[in-house]
Amino acid sequence: MKIQYLLTVEAGARWFRSYYRRNPQLDFRKATAALRAAEQTLSEFPLVGERFEEREDVREQHILGTPFSLLYTVARDSIWIIDLRDTRGLRSADALMLFSRELRSRFQIED
DSSP states (O other), X not given: OEEEEOGGGHHHXXXXXXXXXXXXXXXXXXXXXXXXXXXXXXHHOTTOSEEOXXXXXXXXXXXXXXXXXXEEEXXXXXXXXXXXXXXXXXXXXXXXXXXXXXXXXXXXXXX
């Protein structure tokens, strides 16, 4: 099956790259190879991932050797990747921290 990435993956992909840049002791090439292997598995076995939370239409495929997973759905003979997710929730924490920093800056709020 064909794999297509939605625009919603952008933030997760940026986080994936920055996470490996900030942690040079981790092997970025190995992580991207694991990502490609996960994509290959999905293209051959589209329903291999676990159901994500309570959703019937969204599945999660873990990327071996990394703290990341692919959230996806299957529709119209394609696998649609929704997010490249940090399963530890670090991207969410980072995004909230940046959001708070932006609000403090925008409205001159002191800590």
